[in-house]
Amino acid sequence: LFASPAHAEKEKPAQAKPASYREMILSNQPTLYWDFEASTPEGYPSVAADKKQPLKALVHGQAPKSVAGPRPSEFPLFDNKNNAAQFKAGAGYLRVVDPGEKSPLDFTAGDSITVEAWINLNSTDAGRHYYIIGKGRTNRKGVARDNQNYALRVTGSEISFLFRGKPDKKDVKPDYHRWTSTGAGISSHNWHHVAVTYTFGKKKSLNAYVDGQSVKGKWDMGGDTTYAPVVDNDEVWIGSSMGGSARSSFDGLMDELAVYRKVLPAKEITSHFKYITP
Numbered sequence: 108l109f110a111s112p113a114h115a116e117k118e119k120p121a122q123a124k125p126a127s128y129r130e131m132i133l134s135n136q137p138t139l140y141w142d143f144e145a146s147t148p149e150g151y152p153s154v155a156a157d158k159k160q161p162l163k164a165l166v167h168g169q170a171p172k173s174v175a176g177p178r179p180s181e182f183p184l185f186d187n188k189n190n191a192a193q194f195k196a197g198a199g200y201l202r203v204v205d206p207g208e209k210s211p212l213d214f215t216a217g218d219s220i221t222v223e224a225w226i227n228l229n230s231t232d233a234g235r236h237y238y239i240i241g242k243g244r245t246n247r248k249g250v251a252r253d254n255q256n257y258a259l260r261v262t263g264s265e266i267s268f269l270f271r272g273k274p275d276k277k278d279v280k281p282d283y284h285r286w287t288s289t290g291a292g293i294s295s296h297n298w299h300h301v302a303v304t305y306t307f308g309k310k311k312s313l314n315a316y317v318d319g320q321s322v323k324g325k326w327d328m329g330g331d332t333t334y335a336p337v338v339d340n341d342e343v344w345i346g347s348s349m350g351g352s353a354r355s356s357f358d359g360l361m362d363e364l365a366v367y368r369k370v371l372p373a374k375e376i377t378s379h380f381k382y383i384t385p
Contacts, residue, residue, distance in 0.1 A: 128184045129154065131379065132365050138211050139203070139366040141345070143173070143192040150201060151192075155365075160206055164345055168199030171346070176362040177225055177298045184381050191225070191362035194346040196237075197353030201345035202245075211368065212242055212343050214257055216308030216335035221367040222259045222268075223302035223379065227360035228295045233263035237357045238348045239301070240364060243271070243341040246350035250341045255283065257336060258348065259303055264293045265324070266315055268303045272334035281337070284329035291317045291324075295359075300380040304370040308333050314373065319380030321373060 125131040129142055133155060140155035141164060150165040176191030177184075194200070205212050214220055224239050241258030243250070255271040265288045272284050286303075293299050299318055306312040310331045315322050326332075345364065346357040 127186070128189075128363065128379075131184070132363065135367060135371060135375065137365040137367045139343075139364075141192075141364045143171070143176070143362055143364075144190055146170070146173070153203075160211075162203055162206075162212075164201035164203050166199060167202050168351065169195065170199060171201070171361075174360060176360065180383055181385055182298065182381065183383060184379070189362070191227070191360045193360050194357040196347075196356040196358035197351065200347035200351060200356065203343040203345070205242075205340045205342055207340060210340070212256075213338050214242075214307055214336060214368075215338050216333075217306070218368065219304070219306040219370045220257060221302065221304045221369065221371045221376075222257070222365070223300065223371075223376065224259070224364040225298055225300050225362040226261065226293075226357075227298045228261065228293070229359045231261070231264050231293060231295050235262065236267060236355055237261040237359075238344065238346060238355055239357060239361065240343065240345050240366070241269075241348050242343045243337070243339065244348050245342055245344055247341065250339060251337070253281070253283070254337050254339050254341055256338055256341070259301070261293060261301070262287065265289065265291045266293070266301050266303065266317065266322070268305065268313065268315070270307075270336040272329060272332055273337045274334055282329040284332050284334070285327055286313050286315075286324055287327050288315050288317070288322045288324035291315075291322045293317060298360075302371070302376045302379070304376075306370065308335055312370075314370075316373070316376050318382070319377040
């Protein structure tokens with residue numbers, strides 16, 4: 108017996124695949140997202156900015172230069188006109204003003220975060236920490252000095268996730284908690300996709316990826332912890348930290364920087380990287 112068309116199970120319509128890398132990112136609803144395609148004299152509007160509370164990355168010092176980003180044929184997820192931002196360490200960076208208490212830029216215990224970006228470094232000096240993005244630790248007047256809410260950095264050929272813990276006991280001294288990858292293999296003058304996911308206050312929740320592949324690492328400062336990160340109204344800086352110090356500033360090309368208030372699945376992050384050997 109064959110089921111008649113009227114009683115046959117209806118097939119669910121196939122979901123359309125994102126037509127571009129931008130659509131792929133936006134489908135996951137990032138809190139912050141810069142593709143570095145469009146800029147104004149003041150800076151770069153976040154592609155995913157809340158229309159009720161727009162966020163813009165303002166230029167401090169020298170504005171990043173627009174240059175060619177990842178493009179086909181090596182990187183088929185992009186079009187042949189894709190651009191990136193070129194940062195020169197110590198020359199300038201981008202800053203995002205915190206809108207106030209409990210803003211979408213703040214993370215605390217129980218909050219999940221995913222940070223991802225495409226990077227192309229001029230060098231991989233093991234003695235430096237190249238800030239991709241970080242909230243706090245700007246050394247601005249009127250804010251605490253060691254107030255790192257979160258940061259994603261590159262040190263040598265590894266990626267590093269950093270925050271300052273806020274102990275729940277008064278007699279416990281605050282400490283930095285730093286996770287560093289092992290064997291990430293980031294090289295200079297090559298495009299790499301990097302990503303970290305983490306749930307603050309939940310041990311063993313950090314996962315990191317380089318070029319679509321999971322990478323191992325360890326908490327080499329402060330240890331894994333259930334502590335929340337310190338939270339205040341300091342700014343988010345892209346490409347620098349600590350007052351704009353060249354030693355902590357990004358030196359190279361950056362593209363497709365996104366921050367999410369959730370953990371992206373490994374399968375999703377892997378899909379954001381595709382490379383074809385020339």
